[in-house]
Structure formats: structure tokens, C-alpha cells
Amino acid sequence: MKKKRTRWQEIILVISSILLLIAGLTLVSGPWIKSALISNYSYDYTRETITSSKIQENQSTLGEFDYAAVVPPSLVDVLAAMNTDYSDQVIGQLTIKSLSMNLPILKGTTNDNLLIGAGTMQENQVMGMGNYTLIGHHMQDKSLLFGPLLKIKEGAIIQLNDQEILYTYQVQTTKIVSETDMSVLADVGDNRLTLITCDVSSATNQRFVVVATLVEKKNLNQKNVNTHEPKNNTEIMSKNVQEYQEVVSLTQKHEKRSISVILIGILILLFLGCLLFFIRKHYRQLEH
Template sequence: MKLRQVIGILFILAAIVLIGAPFLKYELLEASSKKLTAQALTPEKIQQNNEQPAEFNMEAIEPPSVIDSVVQEAQADMAAIVGQIEIPSVNLSLPILKGTTNENLMAGATTMRENQWMGVGNYPLAGHHMNRDDLLFSPVLNVKVGTVIYVTDLTYSYTYEVTKTEAVHESRTDVMDNTVDPMITLVTCYGSSDREKRFIVYGKLKETNEYEKDGPVSN
């Protein structure tokens, strides 16, 4: 085979990889978020996970590459799961993992500071906004005032109602500060074209119920 033909084949293979890479990345991320669920654990294990130290790196909120997705598929860790979040109106259901790291962000929603607890003060969660509307925290951009958010630690199920949404600069780290009143704050990138903005969802606690083992988060 002539060198020119070999080079031509290599270019074709490279083009196929480049075209297929985004689809592969999305499939891996979707598989990771579905594989890790709080319901696969016990309440005792969830509590144990929440008591472990974690890393919090806000600079980690960047779109993952295909390589990142492959690595995460191998490193996904059940020991980081501390709960589950569901927003039925936008078809979002994700594990909550302790610590804002690249690995955790590629598996679900992540807590944003040490010593945050569901139903107590501000409970901030971060997540990736992808170029696919149904993946990770992308559905959060469709959340409106009045939307209901459910989170659980498998002991209790907490119901929050959205009171406000806004776009802010990424420097607004005060959105994760603790509060006296129980609330939830969801943080994700505003869009793929403007990485300096964050879309923020605020919700207030409306109800706390005992979690039913065989029921949904929104029971």
C-alpha cells in the first residue's frame, strides 16, 4: 500500500473518531450517572459517606473531555454518594456525591462545602451543564419558579419549592453560603458559549417526610 493511501486512511479514521467522540462521551456520562444511585446503599452507609472528608474545588466545574469520561467510568466511587436528587418536571434524577471534584461532577450532583446537611440551612449542589438537554445538570436550566425539587439521604425525603432563578458571574461564591432558613441552591454553567456565567436555582424547604425504602425520592 502506498504511503499516500495509508495517510488517507489515517485521516478518515481520525475524522470518524472526532465525529463520534461527543456521542461516546455522552453515553459514558449517562451510564455513570445511572450506575451510581443512592438507592443501592443503606441509610447507614449514606451517613458514613457524609462523615468522610472531601475535596471542594469550584474550578472543577468545566465540561469533561472524552478521556475524562473514560477515566471517570473506571473511578466512579459509591463511597462518595450521600443522597439522591429528583426534579420530576424536568426528568432529572441523579446521585448526590460529597465533594466538588471532576470525578464526582461526571457522575451526578455534588455538594459544595463541608458540613452541609439536607433540610438544615442552605444545601448547595453543583452539576455539569452539557450540550445534551437530558444529561447531568442540563435539565436544571428548564427549572421555573414553583418547580418542586426532592432530595433524600434514605432516612428522610426533603421537598423544596423553587422561589427564584438567576444567572450570575462565576465569582459569586456567596450562593453556597449557609443560611438560617432551610433552602436548596442548584448551580450549573449558564451555557456552552458563556462559561463565566452560572445559572442558579433557589428553593425553600416545604416538607420533610420519612423515606420509604421501596418508594421514589418524591414519595
Template sequence: MNEKSQARKDRLIKGLIIILFLGGIICLVIPFAKRALLSYRIESVSVQQTLSVPTNEVSQGSVIIQPPTLSETLALYRHQPEASLGRLVIPDVAIDVPIFPTLINENLLLGAVTMFPERDPNQENLVLVSHHLWNETLLFGPLMNVQPGQAMFLSYGDQVYQYRVTEIKTVPATEISVMDNRQLGELTLITCDRPTLTDQRLVVNGTLVKEEPDEIKEKMHNAQEQGVKTISDNRLIIRHFGWLLVCVFIIMLVLTWIVIKL
């Protein structure tokens, strides 16, 4: 009877060890898996562009801008992207993202969102917001490296625009005056100052540069061509990261089997 009790106790202890071991491994793997899935979705998603820009204010959703959860990342794979209004390209820091009209978290994870899509870029302050993720080559993460004087290109509807970075600053998240419309041709980019929960925002402001549309289109096209290699390199890194996760999972199974046999 004592031997049976001891055997039952040994099995219970072994089971608890296995559960704790697997739980620890899962806790370690989940953040990396989330990052790999999110990076791949951002880099591989196909977005259609519309040439029509809203002339009336768009009803925006209520979104708290913060690092995405695993459930939000998985939901992104089921989300069908809405048509974009254009693209933002900043060649010096390898930014090339679509611009969406509606403030929902899925759009913030796939590109940038224009807070006031009805504003005229020629004579008003166009405000774009996006995420700053752990992988600072994605979305608005590269804004951390932007410098005054650098060029920013914007396709918006059927028009193209060029801006020059004039101001870079960090403000409290409650400082909404940076989005005010000063009746000037401006571009304002807003993101978190770091890829974790924060109450500060990085704000990059640019002023409109008057040039011929054909010249701007050529410059923007050349900038996007330069960015193709960056995107390819990112995808290669993500692919290698995916294989690393597979190896970790196999090692986890082997170690579990060893624990069971102890």
C-alpha cells in the first residue's frame, strides 16, 4: 500500500514538473511568436488603394494606442484591410506604409491612419498616426532616426506631395494641440516614443515643398524602389526567426519526453 502511494505521489510530482516546464516554455515562446506573426503580416499584406478621398469628416473608432496583444495579432490575420487613401514614404529612414481613413487597431497595425482624412494637404495640417513596435524597422518605428531637412513623400488620392522635416519633438500623450489645423500645408506624424506602454508621443512635423507633380512622382517612385531591398531583408529575417521558433518547439518536445522518462 505504501509502495502504491509512493508511486502515485511520484507520478503526481512528475506531472507537476512537466506542467510547470511546459508552462515556462510557452511563456517564453509566446512573445517571440507574436512578434514573428505580426512582422510577417505587416510585411506581406496586400492593400488596395482608392483614388477618392473623403470630403466629409470620417467617424473614427475609439482606440487606445498601445502594444498589440496576442489575440489582436491573431485577429489581424482574419482582418480584410480596407482600401488605403495613399502611401507615406520617407526614404532616409526606409518608411513606406499605406494610409487608412479609419482609426481602428487593425489599420494601425498595417500602416498609418489619417486623423482628419477630409483635410486638404495643400493648405491644411494632415495628421498621421501609427504604432512604434519592438521591430523598429516597421510602421513608424524608424521615425526615431528621422532628421530635420529630410524629405517625406505622400500620395493621397490621385495627388502626390513632398514635405521637408522641420521639427521633431516629444510631447505628453494628452498634448493634442499638435493636431491643430493651422491652415498651412503641413504633415504631422505621431507615434509612441518607445515600443512599450508610455505616456509620451514622438511628433514629426514637415512643411509642404512646392514642386511639379511629375518630379515628385519620380522621386517617390525612386524612393520606393530603394525600399524594396529593405522589405526583402526584413522578410528574410522573419523567415529565419520562424525557423528558430520551430527548433525551440522541437527542443521543448524532446526535453518533455526526457522528463517523462526520468
């Protein structure tokens, strides 16, 4: 009887040790996995072609705006989003080439929307008109979502598009305000873009705000309507090369994150395999 009790104590000790090791491994690798998955989600919805008619349909639906409920996403939230279809929420795209930012714009301020891109903050917002306000998460990984915004400079170019019009804004100023300061959402008589995120990646009651004014609108279905378009073949070729390099850079960044997820997954499987081998070996020793 004593021998049997000791055996069960050993088994419980082994299982407890394994659970602690798994918890530790999850704690260490969790942030990497979360960052890679968020990057993949965002990339999928910026790469996916959503038609202008679909965007108009999404824009006509009612959005959810629950600022108080928005919290930084956990690993569980990110994993749960794997089966979420965001195609009914996407209404455009935000691009800041100087920061290598390329994010989908989704209607409404919800935890789900902010998990993959920028969310609108008011129901009747219209791109290129009044104060178009967007909010996004500031993650520990500064390259994700709105994290890069804190490095933006005055004069930087920000572009929005809804598959019909390309809206170009130029940054005028940045500032830090209280989270309760709703004046940043107000229309002030001009056509501007306001981007909002937390000033730090941890809990905070302050917000970092970027204000940019509209400088140009271009119909994406028409050619050469922009007076700033290249005038000769050399300039056209130079622009095409630059755009190609930007696409390659974003693709390589996405691929690196995907490789990181795969490597972490392989390491976890190897680790669990070793643990399983250890358990079976130890259990057989106890039986003898």
C-alpha cells in the first residue's frame, strides 16, 4: 500500500512539473505568438481585395462604439479571432509608407476590430470630409497596429482609400491628451484626419494624437487626374520600382513573422514530445 501511494505521488509530481513547464513556455512564447498572429490577420485583410461596392455596403451598416470596453488583446483573444470573418467590417485602408504601416480600416470601435486594424470612432464619418477619426492599439511590439505612430514626423504623408478614392493627408501636429478629452473628435471646419492611440503600451490615461489635413484626392478609377503624377517614362518607372520595393518590404516582414510562428510551434512540439517521452520512461520505471 505504501509503495502504491508513493507511485501516485511520483506521478502527480511529474504531471505538476510538466504543467508548470508548459505554463512557463506559454508565458515566454505567448507574446511572440500573439504578435505574429496579429500581424498575419492585418496582412490578410490588407492583401485581400474587397470591392468598392462591398465597402459601401459595410459603410451603410451600423457600427459599435464602446470605448470603455476596449482593452489590450490577450493571447486568448487573438487565438479566438482565428475564426472571425472581418470582411463585413472593412471600409478602407490606412497606409503610412514612412512608417511601413498598412492596416485595414474597420467600422466601429470594438475589441475585435482593433485586433487587426484601425477603427472608426463615430457613426457617420466620411473619408475626406470633416474630422475623420481613427483609433488603434499601441502594442508592446512597436511594429504592430498603431505602435509605429509615435515615431511619425510633421509633414509625413498618410493615405486612406476606399477602393474608389485615394485621400492624401499631411501631418500637421502631434500631441498627448487625456483619455477623457473628446475635443479631438470635434469638427473644426476643415477636412482632417485624426489618429489616436495610447501614449504607452501599458495601462495609461493619456492618448497620443496625430492630426493631419487633407491635401489631395485622387479617383482610383481614372488615370492622370493628379497633377503630381509622373510626366515621363523615367518617373513612371521610378515610381513603379519604389512601390514594388515597398510591397516586397511588407511581404518580407510578414514572412519573417510567419517563420517565427512556425519555429516557435516546432520548438513547442519538440518540447512536448520530450516531456511525453520522459513521462512514459519514468512511469515504466515506477511500474518495475
